[in-house]
Amino acid sequence: METKTPLNYDTRALIACTDCDLLIQAPQLKQPENTNTTALCPRCNAVLLKQANHSVSRTLALAIAAFVMLLLANAFPILTLQIGSESISCSIFGAANTLYQQGMWYLSVIIIITTILTPAMQLLILIYLLLPIALGKRPQFIIVPMKIFNALHPWSMIEVFMLGILISLSKLMGMARIEPDIALWSIAILMLLLTATLSTFNPKQIWRLLSPVPQ
């Protein structure tokens, strides 16, 4: 059995694939900080390592821009519907609030979490971690924010929400006068910025700030 192999190797030179547990020598990505590179697992093609061009400064800039868009997306209505002389505008909070008043508080909680809280937390954590690094310091807390960040990822659904808005827009177009409002554009830009932010962010770089492990 392999389990009896004497454990006298340096684990720092090795990494294991998160998706198939294959043990391989950590690949050295060339030209640090200047190219976008990814290393794939030779057995299951999972992404082992990635390197984004100027990851810290770019992610920080994108995250700040995305956060401003998130504020705008919440401050203004998304769509305005007009029937006769009456017109009704709806923001994210407005939609969640109406659901709440109809007794569907679970749905309003889901909407608030997936479209406001999760993206906001993701962006704030990134800004908190990356701003000190960009200024040449080390963020005070790393482990807890990183763990929260990892857990948040699947629940951020801005792009799905954007498509949902477009579908409701075209559903209502036949029935009444409907006009896009400021937040519609903010959400569209937020969607692009958030995707860009998450793809340039390199979590391995943050973990490396923690003290190296003697083993």
Next chain:
Amino acid sequence: MAKPFTASALRLLNCQQCGQLSKQISPVQYCPRCQTRLHFRKPNSLQRTWAFIIAAYILYIPANLLPVMNTSSILSNEKDTILSGVFYLWTSGSWPLAILVFAASITIPGLKLLILTLLAWTASRKKQWRNLERARLFRIVELIGRWSMLDIFVTAMMVGLVRFGPIASVTAGPGAIAFALVVICTMLAALSFDPRLIWDLPSDEQDKEND
């Protein structure tokens, strides 16, 4: 083909959070870098995955049968299920949207449940069958799962906008809750599933005794 070396076969624990490898030195161990509890595989991965899959199958029935949206106006009072909503889009001429909503609300959750069932079943049998394809299926499930929330967001926007009292108003129906829960359950099932189980050989059993 020679048996590939896996971290767990060499009693190395891979940290789920930060990717730090550590040698196993005790039955309960924490990552020296980020203090996460270490396991060879996600604990009780298959039991949890099955629990969420079964819950999702059960909720799938009311999600498709109960109305998601009630539309009332002076002239009519309609209750729409997911399927009748798609049908309405189709007959009102916007068939590209109908296809999109059908894909997101009916095809994706259904396919996702079937794929997760297949993955959990084959992983529990440790069948070494089309591993690469199964790994790819798992990644697809992880990627597209969130898009099923589409109908919930459409309902929320309709409810938030169409509030003209007796003239026209839209309210959310109980189907929406069941549907949202189906999506959440399938997402939790995918999160509980450990993709490394796809690759584990039947002889690896003893490696996971202390998870």
